[in-house]
Each structure stands twice: as structure tokens, then as C-alpha cells.
Amino acid sequence: MIEFSQVSKQFGDVEALEEVSLTIQDGEFVTLIGPSGCGKTTMLRIAAGLEAPSGGRVLVNGDTPENACSQHQIGVAFQRPALLASRTALKNVRMTLEITGREGALSPDELLTDFGLGDFHHHYPHQLSGGMQQRVNIAAALVHNPAILLLDEPFGALDELTRESMGEWLGGVLNRSSKTVIFVTHSVEEATILSDRVVVLSARPGRIAEVIEIGLPRPRSKAFRTDENFLREVARVRSSLYQAVELSA
């Protein structure tokens, strides 16, 4: 469980977040969406212990984010893959285990093969496509089997079609092993198809404008993208996002 209680964050004069409260249950997939400058990445970084809040506090399973990190409960992946250029895909994934130790961890080989990279274990990052790099990146983020996954626009740099199939792939991965996920994105469709709840933020200052429950059955396959119910939910999230943008202006 991740609890944001009245979290504020200032960068100089800029109010990135103002008294944001949000509770994310175990196994829940929550997406943060909003105009740029709404503080969604800041929320994620605070939950990861990479930023300290200026006010309020965040508890991860009842403890500080820093302690959650030292207990290896958190995996993070950003838009830019955090891969070492001089290590192969497999060695990049193994690096996580070299740091955290191997207790309760998944097998890097099996994980990469499971992620459709069976033939690419010994390829270096520059020899992989953007989608493949991101899959290696996510494998490296969850190979130590953390309960919580924090994903900051992991598919933001990919083309539309790759992005869709990566979304479907991630849905499948999480179906097999339940994780608590905070996901940051700009894409309404991506947010809708992946999430249990979508948190719409407005900017200046960053606040929660609306929390939308996505009442759609799982698993949600690619075919589901043209489903009427799905499109209705997308429209709901989109109009909420438009309102949030207006609030920000």
C-alpha cells in the first residue's frame, strides 16, 4: 500500500504539488495523467524516495520510501532505459541482483525469455530496438521481485503501434504476477486500458482533479481497444483531462 498524505513539493517558487492525498491498494494499478507540469513525475519520484516532499508524507507499506528501497520493495523504470551501454541485456538485468542480492528473485534468463527476448540475451543495448530496450529495462526493474513497480512514461519514446503492443505486453506480465503499480503517462488510451484507477492531475499547483475508476473486465486484449465500453471509458478520462487542463490555465 502506498499512501500520499497531504504531500506538497516546491521547486524554488514553483508549486509542483499541493497537498496531494492518495492511497493505492496492494495489487492496484494506478495511472497518473495530466498536463505537463502537473507534478505526476514528482509524485512518482517522491514515492521512490528520489525526492523528499516539502510537506506531508508518503508511506510505502507503512514505512518511508527510503526504507522501502533498502528492503528492495520498489522497482522503477523511466522513459529513458536505465541500461549500461557496456553490459549485455542479460548482464544489465543481472546488475539489479548484484546490488540487491538474490533472495526471492526471479531468474534473469527466464525473465528475458518470458519477455520475448530469448534470442537477445547477449545483445548490447545499442543493438536492440527501443521497445526491446524498454523490455530489458522493465525486466531489470522487476527481476528482484519487488512488490511495487513505479513506471514513469516507460513507453513514451516509442511509436504508436509498438506502444500499444508494449501496453498489452505489460498487462500480461502483471496478470501473471500481481504488483502494485504507479504508472505515469500522457496517453489516455494507455491509461484506460492498463489501470484500475486513473488519477487526473491539474497543474500550477499540481493537484488531484479527479480519480476515475475504470470498471472494465480483465484481461484487456488488443481487440478490446475497439470495444464500445473501452471507448466510453476513454472518453470519460479524456473529458476529465480536458477539464484539468482548463483548471491549470
Add this chain to the structure above:
Amino acid sequence: MFAGGILTSLLGRFATQSLLAAHGRDIKMNERLAYLIMVVSVPIIWVLTIEISGAPSFLIPPPGMVADILWSEQGNLLFHTRITIVTALTGYAVANVIAIALSVSFLYLPWLEALAIPWTVVIKNVPFVTIATIMIIILGDTPLPKIIIVVLVTFFPILANVTKGLKSADSVLLDRMQTLDSSQWGIFTKVRWPSALPYYIAAHEIAFTGSIIGAVVAEWLFAREGLGALIVRGMSQYRADRVWAVTMLASALAVGAYLLVKVIERYLFRWQVEDLT
């Protein structure tokens, strides 16, 4: 000041060469051919210059005469070459240790970097031939002033590059390490140092040849042994053939040092050129 001029032009020449090599990396096949053409061209240009100018052999000795010196005086030349190499390598090792230690300290103690900047600027920009002269006055014809000169010449490129390289580590990787609760040692060995390595190798490209040049110039200023001393002796005896022989040796040594760095670079970064299988 004459020595300073020589040194500047020497260093300038090597800097240009390193730049050319960097641009030529894409055209590997042509590179070998270009080296071959150069090696063949040197004696041709040499002989042509003598033929056209009609310069006597005591001004420009023909290749055969120089080759003869290289062969007949090889024992003596090797003895002095070894002394130059030992001076260069000792100074270079010291420069590496100091520069890397400082770079690492700068990373963790930013105030130390702020404090050290004026010193490094002075060390880099003070004409080191004058410092060398002062040190030779104080320390005499011992290995120490020569080693110090090599350190002064080679230390700065290593310091600047490694400092920059350590800071160039990808912020995303550093964030990942932090969320995994990595130790500082883990962050250094797994992220910082691998990021700095290409910068470090680039520093060797400039500084390793610089160590040979520094040692030769130091001996040239004041010494009884080493290739630099042989140049002075050859000059005072009006033996252009000896001066040319030493020049050939010193050049081969400096170029060899540069090529060695390139070979090591290619080995270390072989993964960059590996093709998809």
C-alpha cells in the same frame, strides 16, 4: 623560450593527429592504407628535398646515413631510449594516480574541486619550461625534475577528462541505483567508472604521447642521459645525422605510444562495433 615554441608546435601536431584519427574512425579500411602511404612517403619526400635543395649532408643527412647511425650506434641509442621511456612511464604513472585520486575526490567533495580549480588552471597554463628550469636549478640533474615535468604535462588532460567522465554518468542509471539501495562503492564501480572509461581512454590519446614529449624536452633542457640529451650533444657536435636518428626514434616512440592507446581502446570498446548476430 625557443624550447617552449618547439613544445607548443609538437603538442599542437599531436592534438591535430588525434583529431584526424577521431574523424577517420568510420573509414577503417582507408586508415591502414593512409598509414602505409605515409611511411613510404617520408623517405621519398626526404630524398626529394635533398635533391631539389642540394643541401649538404651535414645540414640534411640522407636516409641511408641516418639508418647507418641507427644501426651502428644501436647500443648507445637503446640505452638512452630506455632512460627516456623510464622517465616518461614513471611520470605518467604518477600523473595518473594523482589525477584519478583528485577526480574521485572532486566527485564526492565538491568544495575541494572549487578549491583546486585555480591551482589546476595555473599548473595547466604556466609555461612549464620555465618551471622545469627552476626545478633543474633546485634539484640538479636527477630523475626527479624530469619526472615532475612529465607529470605537469600529462596530469591535466587526465584530470579534466576523468572528472568530466565521472560526472557524465546517466542520471537515470544513478536513480535506478539509488532505488535499489546500492552502496556508494556499487554506484562507483558499476555506473560512475564505466561512464568515465571512454573519457579516460581519450585522455590517454593525448597524454600518453605527451609523456614521451615531456621527457624528451626535460632531458633536452638539462641532462646527460636520455634522447633529449642526445639531441643536445648531436647539435653541439654538428652531427645532424645523430640528431635525425634520435628524432626518428623519439617520433617512433611517441607514435607507438599513441597507437598502443588506440589498440587498447579498440579492445576495451570492442562491444561497440560488434555486429548483430
